[in-house]
Amino acid sequence: MSDTERQVVIYWRPxxxxxxxxxxxxxxxxxxxxxxxxxxxxxxxxxxxxxxDGNETVPTVVIxxxxxxxxRPGLVKERLAS
Structure with a gap:
């Protein structure tokens, strides 16, 4: 699946x-x-x-x-499974 087809983007940091x-x-x-x-x-x-609000709060997930x-992980997992 290409990045353009992905509907969930997870912003994170090490x-x-x-x-x-x-x-x-x-x-x-x-x-x-x-x-x-x-x-x-x-x-x-x-x-x-x-x-x-100006903070680099992660994970920020765009669904x-x-x-x-x-x-909550369940929300993200539900969208990824659909």
Whole structure:
């Protein structure tokens, strides 16, 4: 599946325990998402700040165009499974 077909984008950064928890909970379903490291992509970091009151709060997950800050893993997994 190409990145343009993926409807879930997960913004994350190394060392983030919440990001690790999400990745572990998603298991293989997580491969269907696009993962973007905000420490390697300035535009991604700016986007995360824009939807989190200026904070680089991760994971920020965009599902079908709607951002979710640190969503419950079940929400993300449900969308990836559909």
């Amino acid at each position: 060392g983030c325990g919440y990001c690790q928890r999400l990745k572990g909970a998603l298991g293989k379903d997580g491969q269907r998402a696009t993962w973007v490291n905000i420490w390697q992509d300035d535009d991604a970091a700016a986007y995360v700040r824009s939807v989190n 079908d165009g709607t951002p979710h800050t640190n969503p």
